[in-house]
Amino acid sequence: xxxxxxxxxxxxxxxxxxxxxxxxxxxxxxxxxxxxxxxxxxxxxxxxxxxxxxxxxxxxxxxxxxxxxxxxxxxxxxxxxxxxxxxxxxxxxxxxxxxxxxxxxxxxxxxxxxxxxxxxxxxxxxxxxxxxxxxxxxxxxxxxxxxxxxxxxxxxxxxxxxxxxxxxxxxxxxxxxxxxxxxxxxxxxxxxxxxxxxxxxxxxxxxxxxxxxxxxxxxxxxxxxxxxxxxxxxxxxxxxxxxxxxxxxxxxxxxxxxxxxxxxxxxxxxxxxxxxxxxxxxxxxxxx
Amino acid sequence: xxxxxxxxxxxxxxxxxxxxxxxxxxxxxxxxxxxxxxxxxxxxxxxxxxxxxxxxxxxxxxxxxxxxxxxxxxxxxxxxxxxxxxxxxxxxxxxxxxxxxxxxxxxxxxxxxxxxxxxxxxxxxxxxxxxxxxxxxxxxxxxxxxxxxxxxxxxxxxxxxxxxxxxxxxxxxxxxxxxxxxxxxxxxxxxxxxxxxxxxxxxxxxxxxxxxxxxxxxxxxxxxxxxxxxxxxxxxxxxxxxxxxxxxxxxxxxxxxxxxxxxxxxxxxxxxxxxxxxxxxxxxxxxx
Numbered sequence: 001x002x003x004x005x006x007x008x009x010x011x012x013x014x015x016x017x018x019x020x021x022x023x024x025x026x027x028x029x030x031x032x033x034x035x036x037x038x039x040x041x042x043x044x045x046x047x048x049x050x051x052x053x054x055x056x057x058x059x060x061x062x063x064x065x066x067x068x069x070x071x072x073x074x075x076x077x078x079x080x081x082x083x084x085x086x087x088x089x090x091x092x093x094x095x096x097x098x099x100x101x102x103x104x105x106x107x108x109x110x111x112x113x114x115x116x117x118x119x120x121x122x123x124x125x126x127x128x129x130x131x132x133x134x135x136x137x138x139x140x141x142x143x144x145x146x147x148x149x150x151x152x153x154x155x156x157x158x159x160x161x162x163x164x165x166x167x168x169x170x171x172x173x174x175x176x177x178x179x180x181x182x183x184x185x186x187x188x189x190x191x192x193x194x195x196x197x198x199x200x201x202x203x204x205x206x207x208x209x210x211x212x213x214x215x216x217x218x219x220x221x222x223x224x225x226x227x228x229x230x231x232x233x234x235x236x237x238x239x240x241x242x243x244x245x246x247x248x249x250x251x252x253x254x255x256x257x258x259x260x261x262x263x264x265x266x267x268x269x270x271x272x273x274x275x276x277x278x279x280x281x282x283x284x285x286x287x288x
Numbered sequence: 289x290x291x292x293x294x295x296x297x298x299x300x301x302x303x304x305x306x307x308x309x310x311x312x313x314x315x316x317x318x319x320x321x322x323x324x325x326x327x328x329x330x331x332x333x334x335x336x337x338x339x340x341x342x343x344x345x346x347x348x349x350x351x352x353x354x355x356x357x358x359x360x361x362x363x364x365x366x367x368x369x370x371x372x373x374x375x376x377x378x379x380x381x382x383x384x385x386x387x388x389x390x391x392x393x394x395x396x397x398x399x400x401x402x403x404x405x406x407x408x409x410x411x412x413x414x415x416x417x418x419x420x421x422x423x424x425x426x427x428x429x430x431x432x433x434x435x436x437x438x439x440x441x442x443x444x445x446x447x448x449x450x451x452x453x454x455x456x457x458x459x460x461x462x463x464x465x466x467x468x469x470x471x472x473x474x475x476x477x478x479x480x481x482x483x484x485x486x487x488x489x490x491x492x493x494x495x496x497x498x499x500x501x502x503x504x505x506x507x508x509x510x511x512x513x514x515x516x517x518x519x520x521x522x523x524x525x526x527x528x529x530x531x532x533x534x535x536x537x538x539x540x541x542x543x544x545x546x547x548x549x550x551x552x553x554x555x556x557x558x559x560x561x562x563x564x565x566x567x568x569x570x571x572x573x574x575x576x
Contacts, residue, residue: 046341054334054550055549152448153444
């Protein structure tokens with residue numbers, strides 16, 4: 001490492017971003033836009049994904065191991081860019097970590113509280129996130145009513161790239177699945193007497209469906225994604241702590257990527273989520 | 289344990305069945321039909337599924353650990369009821385095990401060789417299985433041409449139960465996805481000049497799609513599933529070794545279930561694959 005690199009490293013905040021896989025790269029993408037002068041350490045625990053179908057005990061164990069690894073790399077701030085881990089393991093991570101930890105669910109619920117006029121919010125998420133009722137509870141303590149809808153087929157459809165408009169027969173399937181989930185959710189809302197005006201994307205994969213969702217919604221509804229709201233929150237907290245670099249030119253950031261499985265797949269699939277090419281990914285072993 | 293139970297245990301062959309999850313229960317279901325007088329130990333490594341998206345090194349490590357656990361329970365015969373593990377890790381498991389090991393790919397390819405007249409076989413499988421080209425290679429050495437088609441969305445659709453005819457809007461999505469995959473495969477076959485007369489289900493989940501597949505195929509094609517062919521092979525080999533019990537009444541079998549995550553989910557989802565209720569599942573820790 002050169003002296004210049006050393007100086008660069010020490011001056012910038014070091015932010016650890018953790019997800020079970022690639023989805024959290026949509027959060028990193030927003031972080032890069034909001035905090036360009038930082039050093040990022042992204043860990044995707046790809047050998048053990050998906051967390052969405054696993055129990056609380058298992059998710060907590062995996063997430064704590066990953067958080068500790070990021071701390072050992074010098075991260076002074078941890079972003080849990082994984083809804084399942086935020087839902088099932090945030091307390092466990094906070095107990096184990098010595099640095100501030102931010103989860104996507106709290107920031108998502110905060111932004112819904114800022115946005116909703118009717119106070120009725122629809123949350124789309126994975127099975128495990130819904131079963132934890134972490135969003136419903138986070139909504140309740142903010143005076144909102146949260147209607148949670150599990151959409152387990154969306155992640156595989158997004159990972160297969162069946163969202164690209166160019167391949168009509170494939171994207172038609174995704175639109176159809178979305179239609180089924182939304183109709184079920186809207187019917188539930190009606191039965192409960194909810195007036196939804198805000199939709200919260202409770203899975204970091206879902207921002208890739210944003211356009212399809214906007215087209216599919218039967219009435220005007222504001223769509224909030226946790227990637228965006230989390231990035232804004234991290235920026236605020238760094239600024240409050242005097243850790244926001246005064247250097248604000250673009251391309252000052254540096255990203256280090258770590259994965260627990262198939263570096264090649266991470267590069268290929270991850271670039272789609274990050275919105276830019278991923279050059280180097282380091283394979284690490286968490287012993288799982 | 290009573291004396292009667294002891295006698296039961298020692299007289300019957302003890303068969304270990306391993307899969308990353310629930311899919312292998314279709315193989316156990318066939319085993320129970322063909323070899324009712326046996327003691328079965330089924331291990332689903334559910335904390336680390338799906339194997340289909342993981343690298344060879346990781347799959348081999350997981351599979352060897354699981355196989356060794358089944359041996360430690362006294363299994364005298366191991367069935368690797370997981371296509372990904374059979375494709376990527378069979379040699380590693382055989383090196384590590386002291387008992388005979390049978391994988392679903394060899395038995396599937398054998399049955400295709402017995403069945404196909406044109407010698408051109410279509411194999412549907414997961415991404416990782418296709419990328420390993422284990423089926424193509426197994427076909428080649430038997431004088432067949434194997435066309436492998438990756439169908440990554442079928443497992444999530446099956447696990448969500450979107451195959452049930454009762455919910456038309458959901459099963460219509462699965463039929464559409466199947467149509468897309470089959471059309472792509474048949475176009476590839478045409479381009480290569482293959483005359484397919486046999487379809488091999490290269491994933492233990494796929495038997496649950498059998499009826500839909502029969503309806504979707506444009507021409508008469510024999511569908512072979514590895515659950516069925518594997519069970520027949522185990523029976524032959526036990527008979528040859530003099531380990532087939534002379535007791536043949538039904539309900540003589542005994543099944544022990546082990547999972548590395550969410551026992552509740554295993555019971556619920558697993559019963560659908562096994563075709564009968566699963567009473568008790570033991571949670572075990574493979575340290576992953």
